Amino acid sequence: MMRNSRGSIVRPVPLPDSASRPVVTPLSPSVVYASDTPDALDDQYEGRVHGYTYSREGHPNADVVAARLDAMEGVSGGVVTGSGMGAVSAVLLGLLKSGDHVIGGNQLYGRSLRLMAEDLPRLGIATTLADPCDLDAMRAAIRPHTRILLVEVVSNPTLRVADIAGLAALCREHGILLAVDNTFTTPRGLRPFEHGADIVIHSITKLLAGHSDVMLGYAVARDPDLTEAMRVFSITTGLTPSPFDCWLAERGMLSFDLRFDRAQATAAALADHLAGLPGIKRVIYPMRADHPDHTRASQLLGGQGCNMVSFELDGGRAAANAFTRAADGLSFAPTLGDVGTTLSHPASSSHRALTPGKRAELGLSEGFFRVSVGLEDPDALKQVFSQATTAAAGV
Known part of the structure; x- marks a missing residue:
């Protein structure tokens, strides 16, 4: 209720009742969501009911985009981030720790290369770059503490095509997670989980949204526990996607x-x-x-x-x-x-x-x-x- 007298209650004003529903997904820009009681908030945080609390921890528009991409990749529970590099960071920094080793394709996107060459080593995570088209080179790069191998299906910008089947077999042999950046190919060109990938990454900013007015990323793992670790890292470090960007991205994904x-x-x-x-x-x-x-x-x-x-x-x-x-x-x-x-x-x-x-x-x-x-x-x-x-x- 809203009153005009001094001391008025400004919020909330309930939405009008309607027997119909919107055809277009509503934009939900609210940063916070109100609950009825502390017990109700406990129920949300402890997973007994679904609800939203604070948009850094999730919001409706991000969930809609995640559900669309989940369906395209044949998985569930994906994490939407504020950029493609946010998704790469959620994977590498959300799953690795000091003392781990990660191998990257030597023709990754420029900022992914910088993350591998400068930022991860600064945090005690060793890195090696190798040719994803050369299995012998990749095999030679493996160390006892190698945890993740990150490649692009089609490299940026030289358009080399990674040996995904060979890399998947190599990763299985050594107990390494295969993370595949599927931005160039998109799920219409390739669904990496069907070819042995453990983690899939997208820059939604690019062809999926398609109009140069969105900055978003996406990451998901075959193992729900890994996805949850990436989600928690994203929440903690504020890799939050904008509701408006998510709303625009859904519009773009329709075509x-x-x-x-x-x-x-x-x-x-x-x-x-x-x-x-x-x-x-x-x-x-x-x-x-x-x-x-x-x-x-x-x-x-x-x-x-x-x-x-x-x-x-x-x-x-x-x-x-x-x-x-x-x-x-x-x-x-x-x-x-x-x-x-x-x-x-x-x-x-x-x-x-x-x-x-x-x-x-x-x-x-x-x-x-x-x-x-x-x-x-x-x-x-x-x-x-x-x-x-x-x-x-x-x-």
Whole structure:
């Protein structure tokens, strides 16, 4: 009840009764939730009833997004975090302790590499990077205290395809948890639990939400106890997702299948088009026969090449600058998964923290670009890339 006199009770004002229900999930921005009694609050915290208390510990919009992704990955109980790196942190920092050892793929996302190289060692967690396409290299990296092996199905940004089946067998042999970042492939391209993964990670920010207006992550384990450990760590360290971001993400996920299929088809056509343009040194797309992991990609992904294409221009930074200036209508931005096609230049964005020598080892020259293909007309997109490549060649 609300009264206008002095000393009025400001909250609560009950919602109007309705015999119908909203078609769209309501946005629930409340930070706190009221309970009737201390006993009722005990019932919630001790699991006898379900309810919300404080949004850092969970809120309705996060649960809706988690349930959608759980269904897509064929699991339950996933944790939604405030970013993709929040999800990676929930896995590594929520499950590891000082004295443990973790192996990472050597072509992880740039911030994942930084976490492995700088932050985990500072906390007493040893790390090693190895090629996820080379089982012998991964086997050689294993130590007595290795607890987790973290890989991306398709690496960022070189689009190498990890030997998931071999890595899963290796992890089972040594009692190691296999954590798979499924951001590039998404559950439509691969469901890692069906291929032996123990933990799955997503940056919802990217193709799942799909509109460059959301910052969210997701992590879930096959073992509910591991998921709960990640959830508790996320709550304690404040990796809380925004209700509004969750609400926007659910809206984006409703069209995910359609967007994925359209972008993937265009990506395949664009990759073939780029391969025929003068001034292009190489094109990387998993479904192309010249991809180094083409056979594995075809078997693992079932023909799903996904929406990412990488390529390398002749020439250095000057050619790269000319290309982006001439790529009319395309956003040059360090992101992926948007409805519009975006260009990313790893040497100046995601992998800028690496030395030039380290970037060279990964094949990331100044002419290397990663393309996140969107929903544009394929012929129009080809024309833009043709014009931009011509401009780069003229430098």
